[in-house]
Amino acid sequence: MHYVTEYAELIIAVGVNLRTGQNLFIKTGPDTYSFARTLAETAYRKGAGYVHIEIHDQKLFKARIENQSGILLTMIPDFILHQHRELLKDDWAYIRIDNTEDRTVLENAPADKLSIMQTEIRKKLDWFYGSLMRHEHAWCVVCAPGDAWARSILGPQATAEDIWKILLPILKLPGGNAVEAWKQFGALLEDRCSLLNSMHIKTLHLKDSGTDLRIGLHEKALWTGGGDALPDGRWFFPNLPTEEIFSVPDFRTVEGRITTTRPVTVLGKQVIGASITLINGQVADFSAETGQDVLEEFFSIDAGSRRLGEIALVDESSPIAQSGISFNSILYDENASCHIAFGAGYPTCLSNNQQLLTDKELLQHGCNVSVTHVDFMIGSSTMNITAELRDGTSRTLMRNGSFTL
Numbered sequence: 001m002h003y004v005t006e007y008a009e010l011i012i013a014v015g016v017n018l019r020t021g022q023n024l025f026i027k028t029g030p031d032t033y034s035f036a037r038t039l040a041e042t043a044y045r046k047g048a049g050y051v052h053i054e055i056h057d058q059k060l061f062k063a064r065i066e067n068q069s070g071i072l073l074t075m076i077p078d079f080i081l082h083q084h085r086e087l088l089k090d091d092w093a094y095i096r097i098d099n100t101e102d103r104t105v106l107e108n109a110p111a112d113k114l115s116i117m118q119t120e121i122r123k124k125l126d127w128f129y130g131s132l133m134r135h136e137h138a139w140c141v142v143c144a145p146g147d148a149w150a151r152s153i154l155g156p157q158a159t160a161e162d163i164w165k166i167l168l169p170i171l172k173l174p175g176g177n178a179v180e181a182w183k184q185f186g187a188l189l190e191d192r193c194s195l196l197n198s199m200h201i202k203t204l205h206l207k208d209s210g211t212d213l214r215i216g217l218h219e220k221a222l223w224t225g226g227g228d229a230l231p232d233g234r235w236f237f238p239n240l241p242t243e244e245i246f247s248v249p250d251f252r253t254v255e256g257r258i259t260t261t262r263p264v265t266v267l268g269k270q271v272i273g274a275s276i277t278l279i280n281g282q283v284a285d286f287s288a289e290t291g292q293d294v295l296e297e298f299f300s301i302d303a304g305s306r307r308l309g310e311i312a313l314v315d316e317s318s319p320i321a322q323s324g325i326s327f328n329s330i331l332y333d334e335n336a337s338c339h340i341a342f343g344a345g346y347p348t349c350l351s352n353n354q355q356l357l358t359d360k361e362l363l364q365h366g367c368n369v370s371v372t373h374v375d376f377m378i379g380s381s382t383m384n385i386t387a388e389l390r391d392g393t394s395r396t397l398m399r400n401g402s403f404t405l
Contacts, residue, residue: 003164003173004035008042010171010178010240014227015140016093017236020047023092027054028144031101035144039095058105058268065106065113073113074120084128087137094132094139100149100329106268114267115297122371133373135228135348138236141331153328170241170319170332182237189226192245195405196223196387199395203253203388204311206338210261210275211378213340215311216253218366219390220350223247228348243320243335246312248349250366252281254308258340262326262333262377269294270328274376282306283342298342304370310341316381316401330375338379338398343372 012018024043028036033055040051065073087094106114122129132139143149145167150158168174172181204215225245227235260274273289283306286295299306312334314321320336327333345367347353356362359369385398396404 003168004038005042006173006178007171008035008038009046010173010182011039011095011140011142012042012046013179014182015142015237015240016095016138017230017234018043018046018048018093018138019234021049023049023090024051024095025054025087025092026051026095026097027056028097029099029102030055030057031146031148032097032099032144036097056099058099058102062105062109065109065117069113073117076121076124081124084125088128088131091137094137096139096141098141098143098329098331100143100152100327101146102148103152103265103328104270107270109268111267111269111293111297114269115301118267119301119371126371130344133344133346133348134353135236135238136231138230138234139238140236140240141238142240143329143331149328153325166323166325170323172241182240186226186235186237189242189245192403192405193223193225196245196247196397199387200390201387202390204397205386205388206256206258206378207384207386208380208382210259210380211257211383213256213258213278213378214254215308215340216250216366217247218250218350220352220365221247221250222349222351224346224349239331239335241320241332241335243318244312244314244339246310246346246349248345248347248367249308249311249340251307251309251345251368252366254278254281258376258378260376260378261380262337263328264291264374264376265328265330266291266294266298266374271295276376278308281308298372298374301372302370304368305343305372307342307368307370308340309343309345309368309370309373310339310375312339312341312375313385313398313403314338314379315398315403316379316383321401333377334375336379337377338383338385338401339375339377341373341375343370343374344368 026036036053043051145160145163147160150163172178206213227237257277264271271291275287277285381401383401387395387397
């Protein structure tokens with residue numbers, strides 16, 4: 001399984017673009033610890049300073065939710081806050097391995113308690129995640145194939161090896177030079193962003209059989225995708241793989257309805273067949289075939305959870321979409337489909353983001369503020385997207401799910 005080592009090298013070299021002597025923090029579930037160790041060993045070979053692996057155990061997390069209430073449920077020890085302050089202060093690189101091996105652990109956990117705990121964590125660490133969203137430090141979200149993930153998406157006899165066969169071309173590992181392949185693909189995504197930025201888009205209209213949505217963009221809005229620059233000029237990829245180009249909507253201008261085309265994980269639980277109506281930029285009505293109660297909890301977290309923070313475009317010809325698989329991982333599913341996100345917007349998608357230092361200033365520019373951010377996939381092979389430009393003309397950006405530019 002030489003490609004496991006190649007994958008780890010790709011994440012270290014391209015995902016976080018680790019510099020010599022830089023410390024690395026890896027967050028993983030217990031069942032993907034082996035890959036976390038491979039990442040750590042690779043990082044040390046590439047000159048890392050210190051590597052720390054932290055295990056997030058979903059089963060233990062569930063036990064706490066089921067057995068605690070009140071102030072105990074919201075307690076976060078000071079050492080966790082100190083730890084995250086040090087990560088920022090000393091510019092640690094940060095890798096999170098998505099919890100695909102224990103995806104269903106929280107399915108039967110009380111939704112109200114789950115919302116309380118996760119909201120409190122985000123509130124207490126809002127400054128940490130805000131810094132990552134501003135791309136002030138290198139971070140990368142990845143997945144590690146395992147048997148449980150394989151069975152959940154491919155059938156009861158599937159193994160991790162079966163997932164690897166599907167992921168190899170998606171991760172651009174065949175060919176022997178994945179690092180260069182991702183740099184070239186990043187340049188392609190950057191070219192798409194440059195083209196959209198040159199258009200000066202005022203409004204987007206997304207339409208297919210289940211979605212009819214208008215999204216306005218602030219005049220300072222930027223499209224970005226692939227990699228992004230760190231303060232020291234190095235480039236990193238927040239997601240591997242990635243297929244999207246995205247921007248921050250002016251949440252105040254959003255009108256219409258959306259219907260999800262893939263399952264969505266919300267507060268640790270799966271939501272299927274969600275239909276959501278927005279009026280004056282706010283969620284006005286919603287339903288779901290599965291997970292209605294979870295949506296009710298989610299949209300009650302704060303005012304920003306009912307507003308849009310992201311619009312992302314993904315060509316249906318992407319290898320993830322072409323696989324025809326619902327991966328039950330937001331990392332993969334969001335890169336198979338056009339999507340929107342409810343919750344916080346990315347300040348880096350505003351050209352003047354360095355001058356927007358407060359929540360009030362972000363809101364004044366239409367950039368949503370929230371302690372949460374969850375992607376909802378709405379793209380399809382029948383999705384059409386039209387852009388109204390600031391000069392009064394219009395352009396078709398996507399037809400039947402594919403870019404026309």
